[in-house]
Amino acid sequence: MFAISLGGPSLDQLKRIDLPDPPPPGHGQLLVRMHAASLNFLDLAVAFGQYPGIVYPLVPVADGVGEIIAIGDGATGVALGDRVALHPKAMWFSGRGSVEKAGITRGVTLPGSLMEIATVDAQSVVRLADHLSWEQGATLPIAATTAWNALSCANIVPGSNVVLLGTGGASTIALQLAKARGARVIVTSSSDAKLAYAREIGADETINYTASPNWDQDVVTLTNGLGADLVLDTVGTATFPRSLSAARYGGVVFTIGFVTGTALEIDLMPIIVKALRVQGNNTGSAEDFAKAMQAIQASRIEPVLAKTFGIGELAEAYYAQSHGPVGKIAIRLDW
Structure with a gap:
């Protein structure tokens, strides 16, 4: 499968790579075919070497959305074909945070959203509100x-x-x-x-x-x-x-x-x-995100998209994010 690798603290270090297809999901896990991602200030800090403790190379970008394509045993509350957002705090499912829960972050200490297929814990995904596009949904996890x-x-x-x-x-x-x-x-x-x-x-x-x-x-x-x-x-x-x-x-x-x-x-x-x-604040739990999504669904809120870029326009997307857009920068994962 395709993915994007950030080889060091520079946009020149972004490149498309081939990775082995993931194995079938384990207990409580899902496979999600990724459709869109969006950028946060966190992603800029990672890309420019301004975030402590980063080990390169890595698959960048915390926020992303996709479609469930495989479900492991013990994974409940989800179905094949569900459109879901991946919570960036991959192990912070609910309750009070801790150093361990808050420190495990997609695109920082774990592979991020710029890949074709992600393996995630079922408790870390939130179903997208029905009225949202992929790109709109991708703007939501952290913000x-x-x-x-x-x-x-x-x-x-x-x-x-x-x-x-x-x-x-x-x-x-x-x-x-x-x-x-x-x-x-x-x-x-x-x-x-x-x-x-x-x-x-x-x-x-x-x-x-x-x-x-x-x-x-x-x-x-x-x-x-x-x-x-x-x-x-x-x-x-x-x-x-x-x-x-x-x-x-x-x-x-x-x-x-x-x-x-x-x-x-x-x-x-x-x-x-x-x-x-x-x-x-260091984002919050998947349960917190689910409550926000419920409010977005009930009020039919449409997040503000400043601009959407293709996967071949990553440097331009990061540049746009660094110049203070109104709303969010989204990335279509159009491999």
């Missing part, structure tokens, strides 16, 4: 699980105020899921065009942080002096202090991004005085 956990952590209900930094994959699906929960959503970006699109897909308020660098105070004003119940910080060092400032008393700052770095000096007083909860 939707993360967004769902952020909204659940902050107990977002109708009337809650949610702030989303940027218009990448996690932010756009968080916007759609937050609106499905009845929340009021504020989106920040440096691009008026991206903010206009955010309003098209449901944002109630938008802030251009270049034109208004004190965007945290704008959030407080837009929420009648309260601040946000949830701030989803996808950026890191450059935004984190203002994220704390934008949160309401007892609010949650859910920190998932590090595109501007991870090291900073911070004033603890806002956290203490406002009784804030600062929550990190």
Whole structure:
């Protein structure tokens, strides 16, 4: 079968290879013929040598979807022909995370999605919502699980105020899921065009942080002096202090991004005085992902696809991902 190998920390090291066809699935396992994948910041970090502990060569890309073509004994809740998403945390099926569960990741420590046929544990797949295309489904495993956990952590209900930094994959699906929960959503970006699109897909308020660098105070004003119940910080060092400032008393700052770095000096007083909860996240369990998928199915949410590339256009796909697309970059596995 075909696969893509990343031989080292450079896009020049991506190449198509032949691998032996997988053996029949073992106990509790499935064979999945892969149809699409999508890129996350994690995949960029792996491709450019910015993720610790990577051993090359590897089959890259965490997120992917496909069709079940074989079922091992003891695998329940699935059927031949089911369209499924492969959860990237291959051994984190449910419950609280651990170093072991969170550390085993497709495209990082295990072969990723850029292969014809994947062997996976049946407990690590989630059935795709019926209305989603392969490419739409491929955008969801990391982004939707993360967004769902952020909204659940902050107990977002109708009337809650949610702030989303940027218009990448996690932010756009968080916007759609937050609106499905009845929340009021504020989106920040440096691009008026991206903010206009955010309003098209449901944002109630938008802030251009270049034109208004004190965007945290704008959030407080837009929420009648309260601040946000949830701030989803996808950026890191450059935004984190203002994220704390934008949160309401007892609010949650859910920190998932590090595109501007991870090291900073911070004033603890806002956290203490406002009784804030600062929550990190390393995706979540397959059970969390299944709950997000149920919400996507019920509300017929269509994830935002920035652009789809073929398997022969991988370098272009990675390049597009590195330039901050609105939504997600998908890859058709058209071998």
